[in-house]
Amino acid sequence: MDVHADTRAELTGDELVKLLDALSNPQRVRIVASLANGRNYVSQLARDLRMSRPLLHLHLQKLEAAGVVSSVLELSNDGKAMRYFEVTPFVLELSPESIARAARTLSEKKEDE
Amino acid sequence: MDVHADTRAELTGDELVKLLDALSNPQRVRIVASLANGRNYVSQLARDLRMSRPLLHLHLQKLEAAGVVSSVLELSNDGKAMRYFEVTPFVLELSPESIARAARTLSEKKEDE
DNA sequence: TCCATATGTCAGAATATCCTGACATATGTC
DNA sequence: GACATATGTCAGGATATTCTGACATATGGA
DSSP, X not given: OOOOTTSOSOOOHHHHHHHHXXXXXXXXXHHHHHHHTOOXXXXXXXXXXXXXXXXXXXXXXXXHHTTSEEEEEEEXXXXXXXXXXXXXXXXXXXXXXXXXXXXXXXXXXXXOO | OOOOTTSOSOOOHHHXXXXXXXXXXXXXXXXXHHHHTOOEEHHHHHHHTTXXXXXXXXXXXXXXXXXXXXXXXXXXXXXXXXXXXXXXXXXXXXXXXXXHHHHTTOOSSOOOO
């Protein structure tokens, strides 16, 4: 995603849709909210959110694909491999105008009037 | 929705999810983009966007339920009933922080750490 | 009356999403 | 070795979303 303030101008239509799609789910909103308090690894996050690990894994994949979160694999003191997730900082202004601009870069399909 | 600048502070979690859900679809993004250029009635919009009318009707329902668009039924000069749709003006700032705040007002489900 | 326009809605197919319950691997400790 | 932790993935069911085609209504004009 990389909407990191001044890092880039604006998202493409496809990127925007993908981002909104990732965030248009209560579970994923809870995940992002939890990670906004600090990074965490999958199993612990699953316990915190009372969510099955495979399901959480699925949601995290979608969030990561949309660029909302990122992850790194680290080794703990006792040698366990742990994947830490953290939120990508971003600020996005959503309005009919910004949506209209994004729509111009939507792939596939026909154009309009 | 009513995120009309100073009209209200912030959306609830459920409202936000509903809004993002309505906007997380390429077809609906195209619809909003088209209506941002000015209001239009259903049949004409369907032709403009090369979309079947029942399908457009479905998308408009979802957009209207989320508060993104609104509609009025008007009588044309030749007496035809026409439903005009227009976009609701709104500005929404989307960021991990705003999402975290919205998450606190999500209904159902358990809370987290 | 017949044809064009507009409106709305329903049934069902085709997909996509969401979720659980297994299964697999690897490491360190008892 | 058995048990705890961590990781990942797959199969399949339950739902939800997306879309088309057909049907219904109503109005005005030829």
